[in-house]
Amino acid sequence: MILLVDHEDSFTRNLEHLLAGFDEVAVLDRRVVEHEDCERAEMIVFSPGPGNPSHYPETASLYGEWVGRKPLLGICLGFQLILECEGARIVRQGQVLHGVETDISIRPDSMTYRDLPNPLRVGRYHSLQVDPTSLAGLPNSLVFTGEDPLRKAPLSFEDLDRLVFGLQYHPESFLTPEGRSLIENVRHACLE
DSSP, rough: EEEEESSTTTTHHHHHHHHHTTSSSEETTTTTOHHHHHOOOOOEEEEOOOOOOOOOOOHHHHHHHHTTSSOOEETTTHHHHHHHTTTEEEEEEEEEEEEEEEEEEEOOOSSHHHHHSSSSSEEEEEEEEEEGOTTTTTTEEEEEEEHHHOOOOOOEEEEEEEEEEEESSOTTSTTTTHHHHHHHHHHHHOOO
């Protein structure tokens, strides 16, 4: 079972539909997730959502409890929240990207992007980004695997030691043609 932690975002149901192609999905609001829900899950996914990571202390607590114990994937807000929990800063980016299709540079040797084209076309819906100057103190096991080639902002990471993954963009969007393959790669890395 995949536990999808919902941050009341319009994309949550689209993400549920994508994930349901791989396993049963339980969608729960972040405020009602119980320990037993996480215990039963094979993977926990933090959904997109409005606002910034500091608005979601319940999800930050979930991350702190389950990092290294269960495979975790953060999408958009979830990506930012994980990195903020690890010590990075989240800042407003110079250009708002909502419903914008862009090419990103990827590490083709990563598990996330195995057998995918480089550059990769993705759909982006965010006005915040990770501050690239705040990454020095992050764990060595956390590797950035994709970036915006123009703005040099990190757009994905993987931590294979702790099985933590993050995507700033939306794999469930029709603007991300390889979205299913991305989730398949992450899931395969978690179950190997």
